[in-house]
Amino acid sequence: MSKILIIGAGGVGNVVARKCAMFPEVFSDIMLASRTLEKCDQIAKAIGGDRIKTAKVDADNVPELVTLIKDYQPELVINVALPYQDLTIMEACLQTKTHYLDTANYEPKDVAKFEYKWQWAYHDKFKDAGIMALLGCGFDPGVTGVFTAYANKHYFDEMHYLDIVDCNAGDHGKSFATNFNPEINIREITQKGRYWENGQWVETAPLEIHKKIEYPDIGERESYILYHEELESLVKNFPTLKRARFWMTFGEKYINFLKVLQEVGMTSIKPVVYEGREIVPLQFLKAVLPEPSSLGEGYKGQTSIGCQIKGIKDGKQRTYYVWNNCDHAACYREVKAQAISYTTGVPAMIGAMLMLTGKWQGKGVFNVEEFDPDPFMEKLNKYGLPWHEQVDKPLPVEADK
Ligand code: NDP
Numbered sequence: 584m585s586k587i588l589i590i591g592a593g594g595v596g597n598v599v600a601r602k603c604a605m606f607p608e609v610f611s612d613i614m615l616a617s618r619t620l621e622k623c624d625q626i627a628k629a630i631g632g633d634r635i636k637t638a639k640v641d642a643d644n645v646p647e648l649v650t651l652i653k654d655y656q657p658e659l660v661i662n663v664a665l666p667y668q669d670l671t672i673m674e675a676c677l678q679t680k681t682h683y684l685d686t687a688n689y690e691p692k693d694v695a696k697f698e699y700k701w702q703w704a705y706h707d708k709f710k711d712a713g714i715m716a717l718l719g720c721g722f723d724p725g726v727t728g729v730f731t732a733y734a735n736k737h738y739f740d741e742m743h744y745l746d747i748v749d750c751n752a753g754d755h756g757k758s759f760a761t762n763f764n765p766e767i768n769i770r771e772i773t774q775k776g777r778y779w780e781n782g783q784w785v786e787t788a789p790l791e792i793h794k795k796i797e798y799p800d801i802g803e804r805e806s807y808i809l810y811h812e813e814l815e816s817l818v819k820n821f822p823t824l825k826r827a828r829f830w831m832t833f834g835e836k837y838i839n840f841l842k843v844l845q846e847v848g849m850t851s852i853k854p855v856v857y858e859g860r861e862i863v864p865l866q867f868l869k870a871v872l873p874e875p876s877s878l879g880e881g882y883k884g885q886t887s888i889g890c891q892i893k894g895i896k897d898g899k900q901r902t903y904y905v906w907n908n909c910d911h912a913a914c915y916r917e918v919k920a921q922a923i924s925y926t927t928g929v930p931a932m933i934g935a936m937l938m939l940t941g942k943w944q945g946k947g948v949f950n951v952e953e954f955d956p957d958p959f960m961e962k963l964n965k966y967g968l969p970w971h972e973q974v975d976k977p978l979p980v981e982a983d984k
Contacts, residue, residue, distance in 0.1 A: 598928025
């Protein structure tokens with residue numbers, strides 16, 4: 584029986600709140616807090632039964648967070664606001680000795696660069712305070728780290744090649760929209776690509792390397808190499824990896840929209856002066872694009888995200904592919920969300936459940952792959968994200984067309 588505080592009432596916050604509310608035996612009391620109180624109230628009302636308390640909080644403000652945490656006294660804070668707030672929320676957790684969980688790593692507002700170094704730097708402070716932080720517990724990062732740890736535990740003596748493949752074959756019917764916070768999403772896609780090879784990072788131009796990859800029950804989709812944050816922790820925690828890459832699908836139309844927006848300067852994070860005040864073009868763009876939480880209704884098709892791994896077992900070459908397919912419409916029926924919010928919110932709930940029931944325990948700052956993957960894998964099957972695996976079959980990422 585535990586009290587939790589969820590911060591952020593967007594697409595993912597809605598799923599985390601609804602999923603946690605389903606398990607009162609673990610999450611006995613839930614508070615949902617965010618910048619806009621009405622969004623919290625709407626979610627609480629939809630869940631009903633007085634399950635969710637709500638509050639307004641500016642998560643950029645440490646004293647405000649500390650006051651809220653001291654008043655409510657949760658055991659764990661689930662941060663599903665934006666990556667900009669990771670450090671302020673971690674700081675408030677430290678000051679109040681409260682466990683912490685998030686789904687995306689910190690990035691400063693004025694540089695599009697996401698790295699774990701700022702959050703890993705809290706390890707000793709969290710350890711000394713006797714509390715735990717679990718970083719990146721969504722799908723990617725999150726389940727992709729658990730999948731990799733599961734492969735390592737059960738199928739390999741040494742993993743050598745890892746390809747994370749992320750396909751969204753859904754159609755939301757809008758001309759252009761992003762599936763999670765537009766500002767964060769566009770910053771991620773428009774920066775240089777990067778992958779790990781032979782002990783170093785190889786940099787590419789944005790979306791430079793691409794090819795068709797076959798996804799289960801979906802078919803072939805053009806997939807692009809991006810830098811994604813879990814690569815940083817996975818190559819650190821599995822040092823036998825000779826190469827680690829992350830692939831994501833984008834449709835031609837999406838790429839064209841993005842190119843135009845980039846070329847006219849709308850994706851820039853450098854402030855411009857407009858009618859006497861400074862505005863950041865990308866923040867203005869976010870304000871006119873659909874909110875991720877509004878995309879669920881009528882969204883059709885599936886996502887497919889998985890890990891394709893090559894390595895050695897008992898002296899022989901082995902290949903392994905583990906993945907989940909998730910249907911947008913089924914997510915909407917269950918929790919009024921699209922699959923990107925769902926595949927992020929369910930793992931956050933599972934991570935929180937494992938922490939609060941003592942199955943994943945530690946003092947300090949951790950990434951998901953540092954814990955036993957088995958209870959997490961079991962709960963994915965149980966709570967809405969069933970997975971499939973293939974052993975010693977050709978890997979779709981390697982098929983040459
Ligand atoms: P949304 O933009 O839909 O929601 C973000 C929420 O955070 C909004 O409710 C917003 O409030 C709130 N917020 C923003 N700034 C503050 C602040 N200073 N104080 C309090 N609340 C604030 O984004 P998503 O729900 O799609 O994404 C949430 C998080 O999940 C992001 O960090 C994203 O990167 C991560 N994510 C992780 C994935 C994974 O697989 N690991 C995949 C997808 C997302 P307001 O409504 O007022 O703007």
